[in-house]
Amino acid sequence: MNAIKTLLIGTALSIATTAVYADMKPEDAIKYRKAGYNVMSWNMSKIKAMAIDAPESFDAKQVANAATAIAAMANMGMGALYIAGSEESIGDMKTRAKAEIFTDKDGVKEVAVKFNQAANELAKVAATGDKVAIAQAFKDTGASCKACHDKYRKE
Numbered sequence: 001m002n003a004i005k006t007l008l009i010g011t012a013l014s015i016a017t018t019a020v021y022a023d024m025k026p027e028d029a030i031k032y033r034k035a036g037y038n039v040m041s042w043n044m045s046k047i048k049a050m051a052i053d054a055p056e057s058f059d060a061k062q063v064a065n066a067a068t069a070i071a072a073m074a075n076m077g078m079g080a081l082y083i084a085g086s087e088e089s090i091g092d093m094k095t096r097a098k099a100e101i102f103t104d105k106d107g108v109k110e111v112a113v114k115f116n117q118a119a120n121e122l123a124k125v126a127a128t129g130d131k132v133a134i135a136q137a138f139k140d141t142g143a144s145c146k147a148c149h150d151k152y153r154k155e
């Protein structure tokens with residue numbers, strides 16, 4: 001009896017989750033993913049400024065917050081925003097995603113895993129306040145952003 005109940009609840013939950021995604025408009029998926037990338041970009045600039053370009057402005061707390069924000073985005077599962085119908089620009093909502101990011105599952109997984117590891121390492125290192133280690137982790141993270149862009153983002 002309990003097992004059946006659990007099963008039924010489980011099914012209801014998974015239907016609800018699917019419905020949420022099915023309801024997302026493709027133009028919103030494009031908007032959300034671009035917003036996510038822009039938030040990461042802003043925070044990457046902060047770390048670059050404070051840990052590399054203007055080390056005299058280094059603020060350990062700010063750097064740690066920026067790195068935490070980037071790791072949170074990386075852990076959010078942005079891949080879920082590449083939904084059917086969001087392959088092409090929709091009116092004013094432009095997308096630069098290449099068609100391959102929707103189809104090349106193994107290739108995307110490879111760059112996404114590397115990015116995820118780099119972003120989490122950056123957050124870990126940023127929490128220590130070690131400027132040299134932060135600069136290195138920043139470069140590794142930036143390289144992992146670029147690796148995906150080179151393959152899956154149009155010019």
Ligand code: HEC
Pocket residue numbers: 030033034035037038040041044070094095096097098101108111112115141142144145146148149152153
């Ligand atoms: C797994 C692939 C992938 C990773 C990792 C990735 N990006 Fe991107 N990025 C894309 C794709 C694809 C687009 C184009 C999205 C679109 O236009 O729909 C994009 C777009 C962008 C944009 C432009 C957004 C806009 O408004 O047009 C910026 C800025 C950006 N990424 C920064 C970053 C930064 C910084 C990182 C790393 C911290 C990063 N990205 C990691 C794939 C990735």
